[in-house]
Amino acid sequence: MGKRNPTMNRFAIYFPQFYPTDINNRAWGYGFTDWALVAEANLRERWSRRAPAMGFYDGSNISVHEHQIETALAAGLTGFGIYHYWFYESHELSAFEENILHQANLSNKSFKWFVIWATENWSKRWIGDSTPLVNLSDRPSIESIRKHCDHLVKCFNTPGYHRIDNRPLFCIYNIAHFSHPEETLAIYRKILLERGVDVYIAHFVKNPFDFQYSNLTDGSYLFEPRLFFGTKRRGRGSLAKRTFDVFRKFTGEGIANRTITFIDRFQQKGQTFSANDFINYMNSRERRDWVKEFPGPVQNVISPGWNNTPRYQDRFTALEPLSGDQFRSLLKAGTCDVELPLMINAWNEWSEGAAIEPCAYLGSEYLDSLA
Secondary structure: OOOOOHHHOEEEEEOOOOOOOHHHHHHHOOOOOHHHHHHHHHHOOOOOOOOEOOOOOOOOOHHHHHHHHHHHHHHOOOEEEEEEEEOOOOEEOOHHHHHHHHOOOOOOOOOEEEEEEOOOOEEEHHHOEEEEEEOOOOOOOHHHHHHHHHHHHHHHOOOOEOEEOOEEEEEEOOHHHOOOHHHHHHHHHHHHHHOOOOOEEEEEEOOHHHHHHHHOOOEEEEEOOHHHHHHHOOOOOHHHHHHHHHHHHHHOHHHHHHHHHHHHHOOOOOEEEOHHHHHHHHOOHHHHHHHOOOOOOEEEEEOOOEEOHHHHHHHOEEEOOOOHHHHHHHHHHOOOOOOOOEEEOOOOEHHHOEOOOOEOOOEOHHHHOOO
């Protein structure tokens, strides 16, 4: 395989939660979107205010998508890794994805994209209730997988879908969600091959426990700052996530849900981590040595900062916003493999304080750093 310049492919994670849906209407009240959380945090001065420079937009509007794509490409991004909320029984928050599939002006070769399957149940965990609002089967039927693969093939066949050696990139957020991960991924590969697709599967490593799944995939993403938080704390972080995944395999969904809710209640009050500590961690020998243990290609998901105050209020977890120079250093030094494109967390995850999209309060320093 010939060497490529990895800095040529830089994607930002795209968060599509900014328009009302029936499920959110029922769960949180009519018209709810994540903008309600951001606006309340700004109003009550729970954090350093932030909001998109283009205002609280409608995330289902194609003109919004066109503007975001133009802004991202002009800044030097290759495209977006779009969260894909497929629950077998329903496909939620799919407007951007559907617009790419059906609107020719979005489906073009200059804008690249791929899906990141958000393999988790939806719940009200922010407020201490882990009962699923939408349940993602942990052992889907073959027929359910076939239907999903039919949809994925449509995505893969768009002109701008990102490929690695002509294989479409399909990212999975949490392989541990599945009760039989090896079997589930093997079925996906088999069905996609029957449809003429040799898929490139990558997964997110959010804690050391996820390392074991790297043998099942073609590549691994080190998901920051989640991994960093796991080195610094207990409570709602890598320990809680690992507890949930392990307990569910042995005790079932109900007991696992109650366990993680119990752990959440002991989450220490808001905690902020230093940007300097994060940079030192990213450049540490220990982290570099761990990367060498992976069986296949590894890439970073880097972050300019994090603050989930809008969701968790006084139980927030925050990473101080990086300076432009610090973020630029991660862009240059954070790429650890030439095969997988670098990912940035995130383009617009505003309710968790992770956004490089231009901000009305903080400007466009992170986008400017891409130049």
